[in-house]
Amino acid sequence: MTSGNLFSKLMREDCKRRTWAFALVFLAFFFILPIGLALAMEDAANTQYYVYNGYRDFVQDPSMPLAVYQEKLLELKTRVVLSQAEFGNGMVVFLMMAAAVVMGVSSFSYLHNRKKVDFYHSIPVRRELIYSARYVGGILIVGISYLINLILMYGVALSYGVGTAGIAGAMAGGLALNMLFFLLMYAAVVIAMMMTGNMVVGILASGVFFFFFPAVMLVLEGYCDIFFVTTARNAWTSDGSPFMWGMKYLSPFSVYLTALDWRLDEIVKHVPELICSGFGVLALFFLGLQLYRIRPSEAAGKAMAFKRTMAPIRILLVLGCGLAGGLFFWAMQSKLRWGLFGTIVFIILTHCIVEIIYNFDFKKLLGSKLQLALCLAAGVLVFLSFRYDWYGYDSYLPDTDKVVSASLDLDIDSGWLNNQFVSRDDQGEYVLDYKQAYENIEKDMKLTDMDLVMPLVEEGRRSTLLNRDERLGIVKPVTQVRNVSYIGGADGPTSIFIAGKTGGEDGPSDTGIKAYHTGMTVCYQMDNGRSVRRSYQIALSDVMDVYGRLYKEAAYKEGLYPVFHETPGNLAKVIYREGGMSAYTGEDSRTIEKLLDAYQTDFMALDTQTRIKEAPVGAVSFVTKEARDYMDRNLKQMRSGGRGGYWDVSMEDFIQYWPVYPSFTHTLQILEGEGAEPGKHFAADNTRSVTINVQSLFYNRDSGSGLPQDDELADLQRKNPYYTEEGNLVITDPAGIAQLMGAVMEDEFQSMDQFHQVSGAVSYCDVELEGNIHVSGILLLDRMTPGMLGIFEGLPLENIL
Incomplete structure (x- = not known):
């Protein structure tokens, strides 16, 4: 056969x-x-x-x-x-x-x-x-x-x-x-x-x-x-x-x-x-x-x-499970002793289980003691090597002569960018797509002057190594210390007011200076073709002079903001937004071209001093033809009874708005010529009332918590006629509105300029404009004058400042 x-x-x-x-x-x-x-x-x-x-x-x-x-x-x-x-x-x-x-x-x-x-x-x-x-x-x-x-x-x-x-x-x-x-x-x-x-x-x-x-x-x-x-x-x-x-x-x-x-x-x-x-x-x-x-x-x-395979398989299983156990217990407590406990216990348990399986005998659970000891030593050393960064990952700084170019992504400059855009799918249909801002930044930004990059990186590295235990959760971060009052929020770039220090060139003078904390990611393009990235938390006040020069650099702004890559031929309309609404919409191609050129000129000239001193008066958006067509398709679908949700037809969700400052003279001049009236919509003359919720100011008083009642309420209202029993300040008189509006910015523009101080207790207010238009505003502490404090008379101001 x-x-x-x-x-x-x-x-x-x-x-x-x-x-x-x-x-x-x-x-x-x-x-x-x-x-x-x-x-x-x-x-x-x-x-x-x-x-x-x-x-x-x-x-x-x-x-x-x-x-x-x-x-x-x-x-x-x-x-x-x-x-x-x-x-x-x-x-x-x-x-x-x-x-x-x-x-x-x-x-x-x-x-x-x-x-x-x-x-x-x-x-x-x-x-x-x-x-x-x-x-x-x-x-x-x-x-x-x-x-x-x-x-x-x-x-x-x-x-x-x-x-x-x-x-x-x-x-x-x-x-x-x-x-x-x-x-x-x-x-x-x-x-x-x-x-x-x-x-x-x-x-x-x-x-x-x-x-x-x-x-x-x-x-x-x-x-x-x-x-x-x-x-x-x-x-x-x-x-x-x-x-x-x-x-x-x-x-x-x-x-x-x-x-x-x-x-x-x-x-x-x-x-x-x-x-x-x-x-x-x-x-x-x-x-x-x-x-x-x-x-x-x-x-x-x-x-x-095969007996020869038993030891290698046992060691791999024991070490792998031991490291998993150490990571599990570290995630629970962020303590070295718990991480080592998890590593040791899981190594011993895994070793015992494998021995029982190998020998089909519970009495052999502690066999191969030498291998168990070696696995324990190796597991502990590996855990410690990560805990104390024996690899030098966090302390890494490249040799500048090996860096071809670098990109810097600072949250305070890019965190507000809209990462959605309109594209076409495989069937040729318009769809709303998402792309992280840093992808464009790393592709478009090519900084070759390392004197602008390395001081920021070195400061970030110094601060990170100093606070590494806090970042690992081992030491709880200090949120308030003597002479330091945290004004900003915790979820993004924050402005911190440090009392008792003399201001420098980029900060207020004798009353104090501002320490602007933000996240920063650097991406080095090395001469061997590798891309190396590191992320830090940095106090810009310590390197404000270098940051100021960086922000003036054309390569930085062009790599950061896509508006500098827009061309008039790709645009369908321009929208100017102020006072919670679209105050102007233009579709004339010549107007779009002039306004785009003017805005690019003004935005390129913007510096950090202006961002600190001024607040955006409005925002402008240059809408692409793809975005317009996507909007038209969704409107047609909604009218025909399709299933598209309201978010599908809201252009505000995916078009990018850009801040317009009072110093943007070229942009404002064109908008005024088109009848947009920038700066007049969200202004004191166009405001009927401002309502500020101050309930949170009473929650931590020595006398208890809750709003004032009865005699206390009457006494407070005699001192402060703006106060209502619901816990609001309602300012309706023109003088009070004119005084307060100088320190109020539209909430939707606040993310575009985070160089202003905001109270964690009293931040938001409701601004009622003419025509019964309600806009959410935000109080800027750094723009409040001593006269404005009279509006808060009788209230526990220690919870504001």
């Missing part, structure tokens, strides 16, 4: 013994593919193809010709079929993973039974032939079941009137890719069965191959993210991170999940990954074959088939 005939006979006999597996897999594919498609088609029709039509109902418009309607309907049905048939169906992925485990275990489960091993190895057939026949048999069971149900699925598609050539291609592509990654997982399960002598241990080993190494990468990413306090944004979770690479490619399961993001029409870009996966399948096949050749028959019934 030839080897080919013997191989075929062995494979047929194996498949006969596993008829149950074939039936199980076939039924699973049957309900997922043909039945799943039929259900999806019915559901799509019942919901008028809402999901597949850009989240809009598909109804036959009487004005739409029947042929056009039928063509569009076929297109939508095709999308339904493709969503079920092409690569990326989540149910198929789950089934492939389960099938890999079932087939891999059932193919070689006999290796864990001594009688069966003796029987199979006693027949006069080479081990290579037995291994290959059973290996291929498991693949054929899944492949044939998948293929038959794809044919049935195609028949279901035809019954719904969908039979385009693209569907067959998508099905074939999905079959090829799913089977490729099934082979990877299947091969890993087979190797797990070869390396173990017990079925339960083999299944656990398969789980280790699937999940352990990505989990270790996730733990190490967590250590870096927590203990390296100068980590910039998503440095450890971005595509360039070694940990992300490990999570994607160090297990067959994670490789499969990573591939789910691929598009079949862009599969050429992933040819290297496909080639690597193909070679991986072959390498794992031959590795399993070699393990089968050398696997001793007496390994059946033992936990591990």
Whole structure:
């Protein structure tokens, strides 16, 4: 009998013994593919193809010709079929993973039974032939079941009137890719069965191959993210991170999940990954074959088939779980003792569990004491190396002669940028997209003068290293100390008033100076092509002179603000906003061109002194043609009864407004010429009343909490006629309004200029303008005069200042 005939006979006999597996897999594919498609088609029709039509109902418009309607309907049905048939169906992925485990275990489960091993190895057939026949048999069971149900699925598609050539291609592509990654997982399960002598241990080993190494990468990413306090944004979770690479490619399961993001029409870009996966399948096949050749028959019934693999696997499992335990307890308490406790306890527990599994004996839980001691020492040292940054990550400063250029992203300058924009999707439809501001900043900003960059970086590094324990949560940050009163909020750039110090060139004079705290991220473009990023918290008051020169730099502003890259030909309209409304809208192309040029000139000339002294009087937006078309489409959809929400049709959600200062003479002149009247809408002459809620001022009084009542209320109202029993100050007299409005800025402009002090107790006020227009205002402490304090007479001002 030839080897080919013997191989075929062995494979047929194996498949006969596993008829149950074939039936199980076939039924699973049957309900997922043909039945799943039929259900999806019915559901799509019942919901008028809402999901597949850009989240809009598909109804036959009487004005739409029947042929056009039928063509569009076929297109939508095709999308339904493709969503079920092409690569990326989540149910198929789950089934492939389960099938890999079932087939891999059932193919070689006999290796864990001594009688069966003796029987199979006693027949006069080479081990290579037995291994290959059973290996291929498991693949054929899944492949044939998948293929038959794809044919049935195609028949279901035809019954719904969908039979385009693209569907067959998508099905074939999905079959090829799913089977490729099934082979990877299947091969890993087979190797797990070869390396173990017990079925339960083999299944656990398969789980280790699937999940352990990505989990270790996730733990190490967590250590870096927590203990390296100068980590910039998503440095450890971005595509360039070694940990992300490990999570994607160090297990067959994670490789499969990573591939789910691929598009079949862009599969050429992933040819290297496909080639690597193909070679991986072959390498794992031959590795399993070699393990089968050398696997001793007496390994059946033992936990591990090869004694040499026990120590390396034990050490990896123990260290990985120990580091995970240390990270878990650190996350709970942020204390060194708890982090070390978690590391030590998890190392001991994992070591004991692995020893019990290895020996099937609880008495052996503390075996291999030397390895346990080495793992404890290694785990503690690794934890300490991150805690105390023995790697020097947070103290890193590059050699300036190796830096080609750098970008600086200061929250106080960029934190208010709108990161939404309009683009077109694959179907040519306008969609609202999102892009982080720093992506454009790092691409567009090229600072080559390191004398403007390094002083800011060095100050940020000094401050970060000084306060590293606070950043790690070990020491609670001090929110108020002697002679220091925190005025700003905690969620963004803050202005802090430090009493008792003499002002400098960039701050107030004899009464004190302002320390503007903000986050800063620097990105170095190195001469070797690498991009290195670090993030710091910095007090700009310590480097205000350098920051002032930086803000005057054209390369800084052009890299920071997209308005400098706008061109008149791409714009559809300009909007000037003031007083809570659009005070002017212009669509004349010549006016847009003049206003854009004027604004770019004024904005480029803006310096830090002006930002400190002035507050924006209004804001201007240059609306692109794409944004206008997106708005028009949503308005049409809303009028026709579509499902689009109100946020879809609010242009304020996605267009970018830019601040207009009183010193922007060129911009203001053009706006005045167009009748916009800038500075007159949110002004004292146009204000009917200002209402300030002061209830929070009474919450921490020595006499108790709550609003004044009875005699106390009457006494307060005699002192302060603006006070009402509801806890508000209502200013309606022209003199009081004129005095107060000098220290009030529109709330929506406050984020554009955070160089002004705001009280944490009394910040917001309601400004009623002529025409019954209510605008939210914000009180600026640094613009309040002594005369304005009379408006707060009788109130506990210590809670304001």
